[in-house]
Each structure stands twice: as C-alpha cells, then as structure tokens.
Amino acid sequence: MKKYSLWLDGISEEKEPILKEDIDCDVLIVGGGMTGLSTAYHLRNSNLKVVVVEKNEIGRGISARTTGKITYLQDTIYSDLTNFYSESIAKKYYYSQRDAIEIICDIVAKEGIDCNLRRASSYIFSKKKEKLMGEKKLLKQFGEFIKEANQDEYYAIGVDDTYVFHPIKYIQALKSICKKDGIKFYEHTDINFVRMEDNGYICGNEFIKIKTKRVVFACHYPYFLFPFLMPLKCTLEKSYISATPVKKIESYSAISVEKPVISLRYHQAEKNYLIYLTGSHPLYTEYDDQKHFEDLNKKLKRLELEPKYLWSNHDIMTFDKLPFIGLLKKDLYLATGYNTWGMTNSNLAGKIISDMIMDIYNPYESLFSPTRKLKKLSLPETVYGGIKPMIENKVWKNKDWYPDNVYFERRNGKNVAVYVDKLKKEHVVYNTCPHFKCSLLFNSVEKTWDCPCHGSRFDLDGKVIIGPSNYDITYHD
Ligand SMILES: Cc1cc2nc3c(=O)[nH]c(=O)nc-3n(C[C@H](O)[C@H](O)[C@H](O)COP(=O)(O)OP(=O)(O)OC[C@H]3O[C@@H](n4cnc5c(N)ncnc54)[C@H](O)[C@@H]3O)c2cc1C
The missing domain is CATH 3.50.50.60 (FAD/NAD(P)-binding domain)
Known part of the structure; x- marks a missing residue:
C-alpha cells in the first residue's frame, strides 16, 4: 500500500x-x-x-x-449562506460556482488538456431527508433540475453538469x-x-x-x-482519504451533509479507482491519525475494498x-x-x-472581498484551537499516539523527536513547529510530523512539505 x-x-x-x-x-x-x-x-x-x-x-x-471534484453541490452551502447572509448572496455564490466550472471546462477544451476530466453527477446525502430540503428548495429556485435517490437508509439529491478530474x-x-x-x-x-x-x-x-x-x-x-x-476568521479541517482499484466506474460523486463527512468519487484512468474520504475533524480536536486511518480501513473492509493509496489533507474553513x-x-x-x-x-x-x-469588471469582486465586514469573528474558538494542542501535547506526550520506534529526548539542550527506521537509522527533528512553536504530532501512516495548530507538515528528516511554516525542523548536531 x-x-x-x-x-x-x-x-x-x-x-x-x-x-x-x-x-x-x-x-x-x-x-x-x-x-x-x-x-x-x-x-x-x-x-x-x-x-x-x-x-x-x-x-x-x-x-x-484533494479529491478533485468540480461541483456546485457543496454540502448545504446555499442554506448556510441564506441563514448567514441572505438568499441573494447564496444565489450569487451559486452563479460563481457554475461560472468556475465553465472556466475549467473551457480551459481544458481550448488547450486540449489531458487531465481525465469527466462529467459526473453530484449528490449530497443524509439519513435525515429533512436536512436536504432547504438545499433542494433553494436550488430549484435558482432554476436547477434536482434528481432524487434513495439507497439503504440514505436519501440523496443530485445535480448534473458537474465533473471530476486529475488536479x-x-x-x-x-x-x-x-x-x-x-x-x-x-x-x-x-x-x-x-x-x-x-x-x-x-x-x-x-x-x-x-x-x-x-x-x-x-x-x-x-x-x-x-x-x-x-x-480569527477561519479554522482548519482534516480528513483521511483512500483510493482503491475498482473494475467498474460510476458516473457520480457524493458527499454526506453530516459530520464526520463521507465523500466519494471515481477516477477513470489506465486503472480505475474509487476515492473514498472520511473522518473529517477540526485539526486541533483530534490527534490520533493512526486511529483515523484504522477507522477508514474498517469502513473500506466492510465495503470489501482494499485501498492502494492512503493519505490525509486539510483545508481552511471560513466562519461565514x-x-x-x-x-x-x-x-x-x-x-x-x-x-x-x-x-x-x-x-x-x-x-x-x-x-x-487588468482592470476588467468581475461580478464576484465584492462577494468574496477579504475585507468584507464579517458578522462573526471567533476568538474563543481560535484561542482554544491554537492553544489546546500546544498544551496537551506538551504536557501529556501521550505514548498511545506514537509507535514504539518514535521517542522524545533532549539533545544538546534541545527537545528533539527521533524516528528509527527499519535499517535502524535515526531521523532526528526538533519537535516544535517553527511557525507558532506548537508541539508536532507524528503521523505514523504517512510518516510525517504534523502540526495540530495550523497544519504545517514535515517529512521524516524535518523538511517542510506544507506550510504555514517556512522553515525546516531538521536537527543538526
Ligand atoms: C480532504 C480534502 C478534500 C478536498 N476535496 C476537494 C474536492 O473534491 N473539490 C474541491 O473543489 N476542493 C476540494 N478540496 C479543497 C482544495 O483541495 C483546496 O482548497 C485547494 O487545493 C487549495 O489550493 P491552493 O492553491 O489555495 O493551495 P495549495 O495547493 O496548497 O497551494 C499553495 C502553494 O503555496 C506554497 N506556499 C505556501 N507558503 C509559501 C511561501 N511563503 N512562499 C512560497 N510559496 C508558498 C505551498 O507550498 C503550496 O504549493 C479538498 C480539500 C481537502 C482537505
């Protein structure tokens, strides 16, 4: 794997x-x-x-x-925007996403890009039908034709004109x-x-x-x-993703509206894959990646799927x-x-x-303005999110989160973390994120050091793979 x-x-x-x-x-x-x-x-x-x-x-x-879906059916975004702002803001966002899809498809067609772009209907689903009614009503008002489906205990609504690709x-x-x-x-x-x-x-x-x-x-x-x-304006959300070879490709993608999210799509290439995502959580609330990957594996097993790829990813979630x-x-x-x-x-x-x-009029300039007046800034959530993992990880250094070949010690007066590989070679890194000094957690599946505060990720030898940190954590004697 x-x-x-x-x-x-x-x-x-x-x-x-x-x-x-x-x-x-x-x-x-x-x-x-x-x-x-x-x-x-x-x-x-x-x-x-x-x-x-x-x-x-x-x-x-x-x-x-990413999972690489190109869709305007995004959780319950239109109901959420209507509640948070207004129906006209929700409608404008809807048009923006339709336009974005057109932009991608036009570029792919015009430039002849081979990126496995494929039309795939999108569905959102829930066990509770009423959770999707607001979204269905709004999308119908925007002029969409809505498909409905039932499978097992789930109810789903779907739309066409959506796509998947190889990002x-x-x-x-x-x-x-x-x-x-x-x-x-x-x-x-x-x-x-x-x-x-x-x-x-x-x-x-x-x-x-x-x-x-x-x-x-x-x-x-x-x-x-x-x-x-x-x-103060966002949090980070992490998810766990798999790709499993499959014989048959379906021409749809789907995502649950409840947390933790279940999301899936198919990728058609030389080999076909089902991409399946689950376990999403705010970055700072859960630290045991191994457990999340095990949960994902259990779910896949129940579906009789044996993944070939496993990885995790996080994105920025804004409060509005x-x-x-x-x-x-x-x-x-x-x-x-x-x-x-x-x-x-x-x-x-x-x-x-x-x-x-280039001084060209764009209809969405004001909708997404980063200087827009936000109705809510979340100080408590941010303070909690920023500080909780720093304290918890520093104080507890919970052994359960780490495999036996990872340990912590002081070298030359510095706190370091050591990973011992199969050839008994030590990979030594400083155990704090250069960005905000949070203690790092070991992701024993992807073999990376991950920051639970703001999402920086480092490889085994301390090289930064994903920011916000701009600096490596490599230890030098
Ligand atoms: C699990 C998961 C699944 C997702 N699935 C979907 C999906 O199906 N459909 C969808 O629409 N979206 C999806 N997304 C969201 C989407 O993947 C991201 O929002 C998007 O890829 C972000 O693109 P970006 O260019 O902003 O960031 P990135 O791709 O991270 O690019 C930013 C770049 O900036 C570089 N950089 C950072 N700091 C500096 C610096 N100081 N100097 C120089 N370079 C710097 C980084 O190295 C990086 O290469 C998903 C997200 C997650 C977490």
Whole structure:
C-alpha cells in the first residue's frame, strides 16, 4: 500500500530553478498550487511581467491531496449562506460556482488538456431527508433540475453538469502553457517577508529580494499577513482519504451533509479507482491519525475494498462559509479559505484577481472581498484551537499516539523527536513547529510530523512539505 496521494504517484515534471538573485516584476504570485497557476494562466497574455515563486515544488501542496471534484453541490452551502447572509448572496455564490466550472471546462477544451476530466453527477446525502430540503428548495429556485435517490437508509439529491478530474495533471498543463507565454517559475524559493515600498512591494527571504508592483498571495495559509488576523476568521479541517482499484466506474460523486463527512468519487484512468474520504475533524480536536486511518480501513473492509493509496489533507474553513478572494490593500491580493471546495474556488480566484489586476469588471469582486465586514469573528474558538494542542501535547506526550520506534529526548539542550527506521537509522527533528512553536504530532501512516495548530507538515528528516511554516525542523548536531 502507498501512503501518499494517488495524484502524486508517477508524476514527473520539469523542475524549476531556485531564485538566487534579486529580480523585478509587475506581478509576483506567491504559491504554485491551483490558485497560483490559475492566476498565472489568466495573466499570461497581459503584457505584465509575471513571476510565480513556490517554496516547495509546483503542485505539491493541498491541491495534490484533494479529491478533485468540480461541483456546485457543496454540502448545504446555499442554506448556510441564506441563514448567514441572505438568499441573494447564496444565489450569487451559486452563479460563481457554475461560472468556475465553465472556466475549467473551457480551459481544458481550448488547450486540449489531458487531465481525465469527466462529467459526473453530484449528490449530497443524509439519513435525515429533512436536512436536504432547504438545499433542494433553494436550488430549484435558482432554476436547477434536482434528481432524487434513495439507497439503504440514505436519501440523496443530485445535480448534473458537474465533473471530476486529475488536479495535478491540470496544474502541470497550466504551468507548461504559462511558461510558453513567458511566465517565470521558481521552486524551493519561499517568501517570508513583504514590505510596502514607494510604488509597490519588496518581498523575499534571507537570500533574495523581489521588487514587484503587485503581490498575489496564493499560498493557502497566509500566516504572514499581519494584521489580517486570519486565525480569527477561519479554522482548519482534516480528513483521511483512500483510493482503491475498482473494475467498474460510476458516473457520480457524493458527499454526506453530516459530520464526520463521507465523500466519494471515481477516477477513470489506465486503472480505475474509487476515492473514498472520511473522518473529517477540526485539526486541533483530534490527534490520533493512526486511529483515523484504522477507522477508514474498517469502513473500506466492510465495503470489501482494499485501498492502494492512503493519505490525509486539510483545508481552511471560513466562519461565514465564503472564501477570501480579492484586494487586501493597495496592489496586494489574497485567495484562500475555500472550505474544501477549492477546485472551483481557486479557478474562480484566478479569474477574479487577474480581472482586478487588468482592470476588467468581475461580478464576484465584492462577494468574496477579504475585507468584507464579517458578522462573526471567533476568538474563543481560535484561542482554544491554537492553544489546546500546544498544551496537551506538551504536557501529556501521550505514548498511545506514537509507535514504539518514535521517542522524545533532549539533545544538546534541545527537545528533539527521533524516528528509527527499519535499517535502524535515526531521523532526528526538533519537535516544535517553527511557525507558532506548537508541539508536532507524528503521523505514523504517512510518516510525517504534523502540526495540530495550523497544519504545517514535515517529512521524516524535518523538511517542510506544507506550510504555514517556512522553515525546516531538521536537527543538526
Ligand atoms: C480532504 C480534502 C478534500 C478536498 N476535496 C476537494 C474536492 O473534491 N473539490 C474541491 O473543489 N476542493 C476540494 N478540496 C479543497 C482544495 O483541495 C483546496 O482548497 C485547494 O487545493 C487549495 O489550493 P491552493 O492553491 O489555495 O493551495 P495549495 O495547493 O496548497 O497551494 C499553495 C502553494 O503555496 C506554497 N506556499 C505556501 N507558503 C509559501 C511561501 N511563503 N512562499 C512560497 N510559496 C508558498 C505551498 O507550498 C503550496 O504549493 C479538498 C480539500 C481537502 C482537505
């Protein structure tokens, strides 16, 4: 069994250089995930000098671990937005998602991208029929034809005109197109400071500086945007995902509206797979990944499925259920907070932000504005979410969370964690996240050190795989 995402298997790609000198550009895009690539794509013919910097490798972040559904049927989002804001906001969000799907399909068709894009109806389901009635009513009001289905004890509603694809093949294709049109990409180059200067910004790290007129933060968790106070506006949600070879492909995807979520879709390629997700929880509430993977395996066993891939992933959930996309302050743009619906929303973000940069009217500019007045900021939840794992893990160092070949000790006056591999080689890392000093937890399935506070992830030797941390935790004697 492979303990990483199906999308990352067998992916080879031209590597991009590390930026080693100071440069100038018109637009700096920070982050080479779906958002960054989509923004670059729409700016490629703008006559602006566009540069994309990625702290790891292009398309290896959250977008590489998604389930890759492209749908406007997203949990009970329209009822939630109606309750939180109004029906007209819900309707506008609905149109935005329909437009996003059209954007993706148009790009795939126009550029002839081979990314296993396939039409698949979407369903939401529940044991309690009444939980779906609000969504059904709203979607009908928006003009949708709604399908209904019953299976076992579940009731489901469904829509057509929705899709699934291979997210990494799509990202790679966008990169090739952008490169042909002159956009420069740099990998293993992180941005850890942003300074406003005269007519633009200076961004960079300890080695290089980039002078740019505009900055687009497409980096998932924009930890360095002080005083945007991102932690007061969102939480992180983690889920556990599997891919199992299957003979028969169904042309639908589905997601439960109850937590913990069950979500599934089929992937049709040289081999066919059922992708099945479960166990979702706020990042800071549960620490035992092993148990979640075991639960997932048990569920799969009951369905007589033997997974070939297992992995986990987390996304940013905003308190008002709308993403943050748009202008944060002069010439500084942000796109994040997709509430696990980032395939549509990242592609929408690319279009909205590029339109704003090129002075083109976009109907969704105000809907997603990151400076919108929020009805609710959640201080208690944030404080709880940020501090609880720090305290608990530090105080308890719960042995049950770790396998026998992981232990903690002090070396040269520092707290370190040691993983001993099958060849008895020690992999030693500092056991605190450089971002906010939270203690790290060992994910014994994927063999990563994961931060329960804000989601940073590190490999066995301490190299950061996913932010917000910009720094490794590798221990040196
Ligand atoms: C379990 C799960 C399932 C999901 N399934 C779906 C689905 O079926 N459909 C759907 O629509 N959405 C889904 N999503 C949501 C979707 O995957 C994400 O919202 C989306 O991929 C986020 O894209 P992104 O470009 O913002 O982030 P990323 O892909 O993480 O890209 C951000 C990039 O920025 C880089 N970066 C970060 N900081 C810096 C820095 N300081 N300097 C330089 N680079 C930096 C990172 O290394 C990374 O490569 C799912 C999410 C989860 C957790």
